[in-house]
Amino acid sequence: MSRIGVFICHCGENIGATVDCEKVAAAAAKIPGVVHSVDYKYMCSDPGQNMIKEAIREKNLTGVVVGACSPRMHEPTFRRACEEAGLNPFLCEMANIREHCSWVHEKGDPTTEKAIDLVRVIVEKVRRNKPLVPIKVPVTKTALVLGGGIAGIQAALDIANAGHKVIMVERSPSIGGHMSQLSETFPTLDCSQCILTPRMVEVARHANITLHTYSEIESIEGFIGNFKVKIRKKARSIDMKACTGCGLCSQKCPTRKIPSEFDAGLGTRPAIYVPFPQAVPNKPVIDRLNCTYYLKGKCRLCEKVCPTQAIRFDQEDEIVEADIGAVVLATGFEIKHGDFFPEYGFGKFKDVIDGMQFERLASASGPTLGEIRRPSDGKKPETVVFIACAGSRDPAKGIEYCSKICCMYTAKHAMLYRHKVHGGNAYIFYMDIRAGGKMYEEFVRRAIEEDGVKYVRGRVSRVYEREGKLIVQGADTLLGAQPVEIEADMVVLATAAVANDGAEELAQKMHVSYDAHKFFAEAHPKLKPVETNTAGIFLAGACQAPKDIPESVAQASGAASKVGALFSQDELTREPVIAVVNRSAPPLYSTCVGCFLCQAACPYQAIEREEIRTRDGKLIKTVAKVNPGLCQGCGTCVAVCRTKAIDLQGFSNEQVFAEVMALLDRSEPDAGI
Amino acid sequence: MDELRKKARALLEAGEVRVVIGYGGGTGDRARAIFVREPERADELIFDGRCRQNLAIYLTRREVKELGKPAIVATLPALKTVLQLAGEFQIAEGGLVVLAPGADGSLIEFKTFADIEKYLAGAASPIDPAEQAEMDRVRAMSPDERWKYWLGQISRCIKCYACRQACPMCYCPRCTVECNQPQWIPVPSHELGNLEWNVMRAMHLAGRCVDCGDCSRACPVGIPLYLLNRVLIGDIESNFHQRAGMKAEVDYALSTFHPDDRENFIR
């Protein structure tokens, strides 16, 4: 027979003002099996907790119900108190009579009656609670950082400096990410590469960091503290140990007209190339899709000129396996390209370019060595129109969100243009100027007031070419939506920042959720901004949402500190709210029939096959088994299982069934006995 | 029929199978399931319009399994059942021989599940016009009329579970009605218990039912159970484009999903 204690909290006036707590405690006392029922002003206070502990000891309670606030607030408090008094903490549950009752209803009988109902439901649940033991799992103290942009670099360095091993995986041949492509950075106009490259070198040299460039994640399995990852190192066609990075191969390569990814298509590169002079590692890669040898079967010029015989045409992809304990996703973002803007002629007119291309034009290491020359004929453009929100904040285009970085970089672009082309006209079409950030607003004002950038508040409807000019057709909403037409020499689109290519596939591989725009989802928009809903996987940088450099760096350090906290323990404790497949005596062994329809429903691949055999090894039946390390306790399998062979600890069929029954049964408790 | 008998005899003689699950003559004008284990008894096999029972039900029966590798005489729904059972890991490729006699005396022997899939992809599943008419009639009713209709039907239910016994997909050794912790379905045969049983039966078959109709035929009081099955079959097909028994792998409507599944009732 159960011996349940009920403790009703007044929470000062918070509950007491609308709910008659004494009456609730008195009603609870009448429920069969309740041997102790009291009310008190502050149950969560030390005296309150002591009341619970004493009652557990004195009355030998087998269950505790605290009628108070939301279990999301104080469940850990009361469970700990129970544990201290020698009661299994999972025999304690809370009835939420504050958030779900006293705060949302008027004072009166119906509210008190509801509070009684809520307590009765939880009493019936607790009666069926079973003592559970938290699950302990070991922690592998190696972190995987996916992505070698500024966010990944920061996270990797912070974790490595805390003394933990880091494996960094970068998809492209060099780390550095988008930041390495930028010319100057707002709001200080300091050189992007000058501040980035020392960190890139530090990553390469750090004793705790293993770097895999030109590599991707093949698969990941496991759970927090215990992931197993397979990394595909794509064939670089280079012996990295033999190569000295002298660069002779690139100089001699006859195929030279390939659009350079680093220069956003404005410059060219050879088929064997180092993406940019400060690349880390500073060793080339052969682009097999464009290399004459791979296309036509002859050439091998690079092999001939290589002084160290480092070219390996027959190199194959290599799969590297690693055990890791945590993951930082820092895979970054991309900007929208292609014919997403037919109305702006992007892709059709050479002089309509995107923001990243402008960065390369303005960069001293870029294709024009930092001079602003338009792509079509190399002339200095006399009039440049910058279009902010190209795609962003445009539900008709399917991108409702603000890309956040464009206001600032467009101001920077216009400013750089005015600095470099004296007498040039810079127009910016904008919706709103969003310059929230330290020194950001001042930066925009400087563009307007000191550098004479002309801001036009309105949208551009169309850009078309006429007689060698780009006609920008828009409206000035501050002049009564008057149509404006500007004859420009170059148009720069601040195109929307979007999730990286393959973000969705990666998210599915990692089992993290992602939003409608394929940005990775944080566990809580405010309180868990670097966690994902998958324990042990953290987020840094623009893979979560568009972000500028300072924000990406801050989040990366946040993610690194979370990894550090995780790695500070040798073992993890997890709540035992997991699914279990029942076992029973022969000849049934389990009510599981082995149909495995639950397998597809499990979001965590936690359901495995188990063969039940006789002692001499004869197979009796194959049934489902839940891997307690992988199961997160959603219970979807429980609802799918028609034989009720799977049950969820903490939310068992018996418990929820009893809750429904108890909720609706307002008959006097002793009437039925 | 000769083809079938010849094949059955050959299979048994060669020891390729231990039992042929087929139809034999029953009392009166009925056909019944027979289990032919000796080659000389192959001539007892018949196949004609009377042979409607879905023999795939025996594939999961312990007593039949113990006889050894079976050959099964399969009608169209039985073929679907074979695939569905394979998708639910109850039978394995190579673990049985599937023989589908045609009305014209021809015989198809399916070597692989993939062959059955191919065959079924091109086969039509005709619906009995009288049953369709009943469906249309119930659909046209007002909600209140439908409630009265079904209350009338289920109040006649005696909870004999013949529907369950006749169903080739109800192979669970312990059915949820027998679960008493908690007691999901009340034991007595009153309206509430009958209603809950019938709803549960339909839902447990949602996405799995191959519409053989054996449950309705087995029901001693003639409850049109096929209506419940077909509503779910129709909803699954129109909403999720899935159909049970068409593939030998898991394609279960209730354990798969699409982020763009459409509904019009969630606010």
Next chain:
Amino acid sequence: MPEFEPRIVAFVCNWCTYAGADLTGTSRIKYSPNVEVIRFPCTGRIDFMLLLKAFAEGADGIIISGCHPNDCHYTSGNFHARRRWILFRGLLDFMGIDVERVQFSWVSAAEGAKWADVVNTTVEAVRKLGPYENFRKIDRAGAV
């Protein structure tokens, strides 16, 4: 005669709607006391039989609520739940069970006001429909 007070059972997920209902409380938004919440880890956990049980035990209306599509704490439990409800609701409707008494909704942890609105509109709708007599009158006395 006092006005009919419907009894509504709400089955909600822990991560979105339960937290959203907590926020309703924290924000002190008032709503009708006719609803009582049973907490589940996820909408994916909610067995369809529990809905029938609630009606059988005297509920006049039911609310099922969880995370919005794509927001599920467990990635996809709500997608499975949505399929289950699409089919189950169709079956109930076909059997003449009053599906207007079952309100499905997505209420996120940030939608405290929406939770109050879902409760209030459901209570009002069910109040108009009246007590669920069909289920109350159903025979449960014994064998035929």
Next chain:
Amino acid sequence: MKLGFYPGCSLEGSSREYNESVMAVAAGAGIELEPVPDWNCCGATAAHNMNRELGLSLPARILAKAEAAGMKEIVVPCAACYSRLKVTRHELLEDEELRRRISAIIEYDLRCEPEIINVLQFLDSRVMPAIEGRIKSPFDRRVACYYGCLLVRPHKILKFDRLEDPRSMDEIIRRIGGDPIDWAFKTECCGAGLSVSKTELVGRLSGRILEDARIRGAEAVIVACPMCHSNLDLRRGAIEKAMNRKYDMPAIFITQAVGLAMGIDPAKLGLNRHMVPVKFRERPAGKVPAGPESPAAAGEV
């Protein structure tokens, strides 16, 4: 092949040539177009702005008549009718309550079964496959394909072609041997319904369209909407006044262009009904001018 057909008022009035050319092209491709029985006004352009239920009920009744006649697809050449029918169908399918209300008004339980097909879809999926390889006299003209607003907007509902730079008409022109210009005015406003009330504005808006087509060397503007056509053809006076320049470039319907390629008699295509005479420059057959001409050269023709 037999398809449902909704002509609407324009095709029986001011744009009879559109109707004639649709019919001639369909007949040439062996397609029978069966008018929706007892059809009524689609409500364009005023009804949906005045009264939502009326604006939905008028097209709904057309859908009902077609549905009752067992039509699975209805070809709707007029872009305005297409828009009204398509939008109505969408709204009723999205909102069950609304569908019931409108069904009660039109006294028919509408299931919205018939699909609505615009003229470009009709040509692309039905006519072109039937006549491919049977192009008698390639329409080897450099032309400006002008789509107007209603064929692609609202994109969320119509989901047809690309919103800002549609290409389906250009593709059809290419398939019949023509050379569509690449230009930015495909969906610019022609002035639409302001034709009568603000003719001067129509002159300016339609003028900009013709001017850009002229600069890029187009010999004709191809349209798929009676309203666009009347503005670009009928309002030539206002256009010329606004632009201070003469334009002899004809505006013709896409079905007329396809008809010409099929070798159908121009009179049967209604080409004689235009205000701006449809005359093309003589030149050796099969030769398409290479690019835009200088403004001076174009002006003297």
